[in-house]
Amino acid sequence: MTITKERERLTRQRIIGAALHVMDTEGLEAVSMRRIAREVGVEAMSLYHHVRDKEDVLDGICEAVMGEFEYPDSAGDITERLRAGARSYRRLLQAHPDVMRLFAERHGPAPSSPDSFRPMELALQLFREAGLSNRDCVQAFHAFGGYMQGFVMMEGGSIESPEHVKRKEDLAASLPVDEFPVLAAVSRYFAECDGDEQFEFGLDLMIRGLQAKVAEELVGDASAAE
């Protein structure tokens, strides 16, 4: 009875899957080569037959997550489809909160396989459909991408420890009201903020802005025929 038949054969995929699982359940700091190896029932050094180094594993995690992107059905008008795409992306990031930290090191999702280019293509298609020039599609892509990632990064995702939240609230409450009047006035809205609603607010801002831009350019084209 050969070993290689008993235990599932080790592959890059299996390693990255295990790493992603560890990250989702125990956090990014728990992701070590030794921990991954334990997860797949192997010694650490065996992993190096299938991945270049740890960085390669982390790249793989990013890629795998991007591959999970769920394409919204293409119904409704263009702004609604943009919204649906953005919501889907947010859900994706929320499902793997720590992936944001990997994106931060990599300066964004850093597409490395065709699969992870597909969501990008979708986004660009939507922008084109919304009436943007090729050039503005790229700009809008960065703008929306920045917003979505930044927002999800800020909203916390995983471990907003109660102790940490408490300390922040205490600190906010202790501020001199005369020096921070607006902060004092709005503080209750910080406390009772709903993530979904906030995300929609910012998304709405950007989409309204987009509409304004498109409308303006139509006027410009009509008059200048550029």
Add this chain to the structure above:
Amino acid sequence: MTITKERERLTRQRIIGAALHVMDTEGLEAVSMRRIAREVGVEAMSLYHHVRDKEDVLDGICEAVMGEFEYPDSAGDITERLRAGARSYRRLLQAHPDVMRLFAERHGPAPSSPDSFRPMELALQLFREAGLSNRDCVQAFHAFGGYMQGFVMMEGGSIESPEHVKRKEDLAASLPVDEFPVLAAVSRYFAECDGDEQFEFGLDLMIRGLQAKVAEELVGDASAAE
């Protein structure tokens, strides 16, 4: 001649300053207790008399960076002041590229001292001045905050290694055009993108959206008198 008089006395401030310096010059991964200690001419364990643990040092870095925020002069109309504030914040993050990764772990700047609340107060004031309700100020704060941080995070800041960029371009070039038509069409704009311009584009989107929102609410108020 006492030692404590010869060498500058060790303080939390000095430690955090040294840590920030190491981060800015050698990157976040170089920031270790031993490295910081060496920087201030001391052994690692001595630091623990002044800071709780490494996490405390990293919190201190975030705080110090936020304290460096430069307040734009309050001239011009409200949208221009909003722009100026956003540009200043971007410059701040760009000056310390790796701080984004700390923010990512902390889910945003995580204000911990009055100083780091001051930029927040400014932002909220500007939103109020722009005509937003208290509630919408908080929403706009999150939206703009998300955008700015996400954008700077994506634009790379520091170490966009040439080798990495190359690999990304190669991969993009190798994509099947029929499956990624828009991507192929716009790819040249990705290559020649200018960070400042892109940032302004997204900023413009959000500000236009804000204006639209304010205008709409004025109408709503006039008719409903809410």
Add this chain to the structure above:
DNA sequence: AGGATAGGCGTACGCTGTAAGCCTGTCAAG
């Protein structure tokens, strides 16, 4: 049958954060 090779394993090195304890210079109270 035999040699090549792929894919495991063990050992070892230098790095990390930090717990525990020690040593010394400073300063206040008796």
Add this chain to the structure above:
DNA sequence: CTTGACAGGCTTACAGCGTACGCCTATCCT
């Protein structure tokens, strides 16, 4: 002036990290 407390350094030690290097063995091709 002495004594004791204490602040703030230093040393040692430990567990865990990524990974270079080399060895061992099961499988496969000839």
